[in-house]
Amino acid sequence: MTDRDVPADLGRLWRIPAPARLGRPAELDLDRVVRAAVDLADRDGLEGVTLQKVAQALGFTKMSLYRHVGSKDELFELMADHANGPAPDLGDEGGWRDGVRRWAGAIRARYTEHPWLVDMPISGPPRGPNAISWMDAMLRVLRNSGLDLGTQVGVLTVVSGYVGHAMALTRQMARGREGTGLSQVDVEQDYGRxxxxxxxxxxFPYAAKLFGGDVFEPEAGTDDFSFGLELVLDGVAAAIDAVG
Known part of the structure; x- marks a missing residue:
């Protein structure tokens, strides 16, 4: 495939230079547009990002943006790839399990920095260079696991889905506590009692036993994220054992 065969939106995602146009050089560039959109999302959430608002933030008209981005959906994909950034070097210490933990922790940190990422609509598999770098990092972690590539991609999908769901749930619960002055521990204790x-x-004999115990009396600092991740990793370990 040549650069001419690459769809325009994919070319912009990978920053493949477009053919030069006649006339004055553009005052805007794609990276400025994407950075402005990410800044808006960081401040106002994904719902606060429109082409009109991005153009206003840059001091240009909405029509000016169409020279650099084809649609709002394309802008969202560009924003997600930019905000996720390239995957870090996860190292090789501790084997595949520690590597997946580090991968999950690193992507969780990106979601913490840009909470709107969990609201990003998913229209297909990852396509951007940064998204592919995260895929490559996971495949590197799993390269000696004995799993075939298709199963490794399945692990990537399950782990990334778990992280996204966990972060979305945390965010929704935080929104529910807004203005109450309550912590998540307070909410869980009140719920249980x-x-x-x-x-x-x-x-409800089994539910009564649950609520009569201390499950909803968590100590501050209880890490539900790690608990869920370890359950996922136990499933991966079982898959690896099955092919071993």
């Missing part, structure tokens, strides 16, 4: 008084042991 309230339901313990309501749940009838004869009607």
């Amino acid at each position: 309230t339901l313990a008084a309501l749940v009838d042991p004869e009607r």
Whole structure:
């Protein structure tokens, strides 16, 4: 495939230079547009990003942006690839399990820095250079696991899906606590104690046992993210054992 065969939106995502146009050089460039859009999303969330608002932030008209980005959907893809950035060097210490933990922790950090990433619509598999770098990093971690490439991609999908879901849930719960002054520990304790008084042991014997225990009396600093990730990794370990 030559540069001429690459779809225009994919060419922009990979920053393949477009053929030079006649006339004055453009005052804008794609990277400025994407950075302005990411700044808006960091401030106002993904719902605060429109082509009109990006153009206003840059001091240009909306039509000026179409020289650099074809649509709002394309802009979102460009923003996600920019915000995720290139994958870090995860090293080779500790084997595949530690490597996947580091991968998950690193992508979690990107979601923490740019919370709107969890709201990003998914229209297809990863295509951008930074997204591919994260894929490459996971495949490197799993290269000696004994899993075939298709299964390794499955692991990537499951782990990235878990991280995204966990971060979305954390964000939604934080929004639910806004203005209450309550921590997540406070909310869970109140939930458990309230339901313990309501749940009838004869009607819901197993749920009553749950609420009568200390499951909803978590200590501050309890890491639900790591607990869920370890369950996922146990499943990966089982898949590796099955082919070993």
